[in-house]
Amino acid sequence: MAEAHEAVAFSFQIGPDGVNVDLSYDALKAVIYSGLRSWRLRLRRGLNSLYNSLYPGGPIRGTAFCGAITILYHYGYDTSFSIIPWLEQHVFERYFVPKTSKYLACIAFGCGVYVILVETRVQTLKTLFSYHGWMYQTHGQNASILPRVWTGLVKLCVGRSPSLYSCQRFLPTLPLPSLNDTMDRYLRTVRPLFDDREYARMEKLAEEFKKSLGKRLQRYLWLKWLLSSNYVSDWWEEYVYLRGRSAIMVNSNFYGLDAVYIRPTTIQSARAANLTCAAFLYRTELDHETIKPLMVQKLVPLCSRQYERQFNTVRIPGLETDKIVHYSDSRHIAVYSKGRWYKVYTFYNNKLLLPCELQVQFNDILKDTTLPSKGEEHLAALTAGERKQWAQARSKYFSTGINRSSLDAIEKAAFIVILDEDEYHLSANMSQQFNDYAHAILHGKAHDRWFDKSFNFIISKNAVFGFNVEHSWADAPVSGHMVEFVLCEDFVRFGYDEHGNTKGTPRFDALKPIKLKWNISNECEQIIEHSLTAATELYRDVDLNVYVQDNYGKGFMKKCKLSPDAYIQMALQLAHYRDSGKFNLTYEASMTRLFREGRTETVRSCSIESTQWVKSMDDSSISNVERIKLLRLACDYHQQQYRDAMSGKGIDRHLFCLYVVSKYLGVDSPFLQQVLSEPWKLSTSQTPTSYDDERLKHLIASNRDVITKYKVDTNEITAAGGGFGPTPHNYEEDYSGRYDERSKTNSGGGFGPVADDGYGVSYIIAGEDLIFFHISSKKSSSATDSHRFGEHIRKAMGDMKSLFDNNKSAVTTVKS
Known part of the structure; x- marks a missing residue:
């Protein structure tokens, strides 16, 4: 074509x-x-x-403002305090006739005043959003006067209908903590991990650092803070992600899963077509900036910068450091099927193809009996191996000729679609089949994912969906936001016919997918196979287990007046202590997107309070009442740490940046070397749900015929990361407009183990009574076992519930 x-x-x-x-x-x-x-x-x-x-103003309001001033001046009302006559006489009358100069003077004055008013609101909002005391205050009717006044001022100054990037200008800069505060917080977090002798040595190192080298490094870091929009993010991206020379498969990339309890179709090409079309619709909304920025409490905007590189983006390998390349536009996707790579155009005559038109192309690919070219089947293993080896091979074998043009077709694609040859069978009891599915989405066979692309859509032979994301360009919530949109469009808006195919009739003869051509030498093929061998060894060492906590969930935790996240973190502390027999440094990811270009900060979940409570749980001399008291103290302190991290008062990013400065200056710090070498034996992350309720309600209302036809429970539609609720219930009640918390239910996703002898745990609070834990570790470590750790989590959650079951007075029913 x-x-x-x-x-x-x-x-x-x-x-x-x-x-x-x-x-x-x-x-x-x-x-x-x-x-x-x-x-x-x-x-x-x-x-x-x-x-x-012009936001929080707008062109229309600005035009109306200028028009009002012009009209008033025309009728003899000078609102400019004689500025307009001065402009008219000394500026415009030199070049224009009197009548024209009068109107130009009015417009110039109106524009100037309007810009000043807008900038005043911007600076006011920037100041208001620099205040984060609202996170520590009680909200609602019992709120104190200060949060109420702050909320009122924000509502007064903020504009209406912001676009995706409208709020970027008045987001504050991430503050630089003082050296003393960071040292004090750090020492407090490591106190339960060290004995008295080790802690005394660490105190001495910290004090020496604070009095000598630390002050010098802090001055240089302050200069960077002064000159940059975010003193952490560029270095974090560069040194944590792009300079890593080990494989990004398992070690960096993360995964997300499909709906678990409902299958809209079993036809692979149809599912791929709907998802692809939905993804391009989402990209269009990104380009037009019609997606609303995420708002905390529907009031405080989060930074949207990470959305910019979601599509048309690839990570290019380098000898010493990789780089992220983003293309302004792409009209095609790259597709992998049965060892062959294809270029599939998604536009024709400048219009996006319909799902039925895309399905024809996917069917052509699946029916293709052409054998893969030499080296083509395992080509993507280069992206799964060591970065330096891939950089050398790319430069030597893929810089010219057909290899260059075919590689461009993959790297410049909007995203990757993988038509898997395997089937994924999911069951309600989350058996080993579910773990195999999670394994497949995390790493596949190492040669059937292009791990360098911003994301891969993976569709199994029986149309089960998953996605694999390269981590350097953005964090998980951004991809989750996109996937929740795509899955909602896939089922509720597009739907499928009675045979499971896409709806509609192609408007023209189908475009033909283009099979990419390769000229891979024997030497290059050997490098590919070497990379595949190393990558296979890496992923076969991954022990992945998805544990489902469905006895109770956040509903019970809220009745106990405890933060669900803090509650789960305490359960993980108890489970990990029982698993390893000691306390270890624990990482929980927190976002800093309340600030411009913010990404993440670390919450150190293992604290003095948490260790005291954990020890009490296996101490028969301590009563349940005392245990509950210790649990509340531990949860409260954890919440304080989480708020501190969100508001720019974290520990680890500050210490990381000080370490980078020391390397630039060529000086060594025993304290910083000790801090940066401490292993995170337990690395955790909560998958947030941020579903657009209004959008979902609108889609449900406008597509009831689809819902009725497929008997979809509207409370089972996925949110970020994929997934559905546990058991469908009365559909007719849902059709009448009922909409409850189960609408946000999903199974989340996960990541590979961070430490060789540690655990990676991603969890999602999927509903009132449902939590998914994605647990990863390494089979080669005798200290870890993901299934054993899942059992420890189950027992810890049960023991915590028993505390309150045996002490009913500690459980307070919270009114909705």
Whole structure:
């Protein structure tokens, strides 16, 4: 078809008869359409930039303001305190006739005043959002006067209908903590991990650092803070992600899962078509910035910068450091099936293909009996191996010729779609089959995922979905936001016919997928196989277990007046202590997106309070009443740490940046070396749910025929990361508009183990009575066992519930 020949829209030859020009009309038309789309995108982005620069005002309100001033001045009411007459006399009358100069002076004054008003609101909001005391205050009717006044001022100053990037200008800068505060917090967190002798040595190192080298490093870091929009994020991306030379498969990339309890279709090509089309619709909303920024308590915006590189993005390997390359646009996806790579165009005549039109292309790929080219089947193993080896191979074997053009087709694709040959069978009891499914989405067979792309959509032979995400460009909530949109569009809006195929009729003859061509030498093939061998050894060492806590969930925790996240973190502390027999450094990821370009901060969940409570649980001399008291103290302190991390008062990012400065200066610090070498034996992360309730309600209301046809429980539609609730219930009640907490139910996702002898635990509070724990470790470690740890979590959660069951007065029913 036309798109297959874009690169050869015309050719010419010089012969005896002169110059012979061969012009391909279809190809030339495709190139023109591509150019028009590019210019339309530039225009749209320019208009969005103008809108964002005036937010919380707007062009229409600004025009109305200028018009009002002009009209008042025309009728003799000078609201400018004689500024307009001065402008008219000394500026505009030199170049224009009196009547024109009068109106120009009015417009100039109106624009100037309006910009000043907007900037005043921006600076006011920036100041208001620099205050984070609201996180530590009681909300609702019992709130004190200060949070109420703050809330009122924010509502007064903030604009309406912000676009995705409208709020970026008035997000505050991440504060730089003082050296003394960070040292004091750090020493408190490591106290339960060291005996008296080790702790005394650490105190001495910290004191020496604080009095000598620390002050010098802090001055340099303060200068960076002064000159940058975020003193952490660029270094974090560079040194934590891009400079890592080990494999990013398992070690960095993370995964998310599909719905668990409902299957909209079993036809692979149909599911792939719906998901692909939905993803491009989401990209369109990103380009148009019509997606609303996430707001904490529907009031405080989160930074949206990470959304910019979600599509058309690839991580390019380098000898010493990788780099992230983002392309402004892409009109195709790359597809992997049965060892072959394809380029699939998703636009025709400048219009996005319908799911039924995409399904035809996916069917063509699945029916293709062509054998893979030499080296093609395992080619993607290069992205699963060591980065330096991949960089060398890329430079030597993929820099010219057909290898270069085929590699470009993959790297410049909007994203990757993997049509897996295996089936994933999910069951309600979360058996080993579910663990095999999670394994497949995390690493596959090491050669059937392009781990460098921003994300891979993976669709199994029986149409089960999962996604694998490269971590350096953004954190999990950003991908989760996209996937919740895609899955909602897939089922509720697009749907499937009675046979499980996509709906609709193709508008034209289907475009043909283009099979990519490769010329891989024997030497290059040996490198590919070497990388595959190393990657296979890596993923076979992963012990992955998904434990489902369905006896109780956040509903019970709230009745106990405890934070669900803190409650679960305490359960993990108890489980890990019983598993390892000692306390270990624990990492919980917290976001810093309340600040411009913020990413994450560390909450150190193992604290003095948590260790006291954990010890009490296995001490028969301590009563349940005392245990509950200690648990509340531990949860309260954990919540304080979490709020501190969110508000820029964390520990680890500050120490990390001080360490980077020391390396730039070429000086060594025994204290910082000790801190940065401490292993995180337990690394945890909560998968947030941020579903757009209003959007879901609208889709449900406008697609009741789809819901009725497939008997979908509207309270089972997924949120970020994928997943559905445990048991469908009365559909007719849902159709009548009932909408409860189960609408946010999903099974989340996970990541590989961080330490060789530690655990990685990702969990999602999926409903009032449902929590998914994704537990990973290494089989080669005799100290860990993911299934054993799952059992310890089950027992810890049960023991914690028994505390309150045996002491009913400690459980307080919370009114909704």
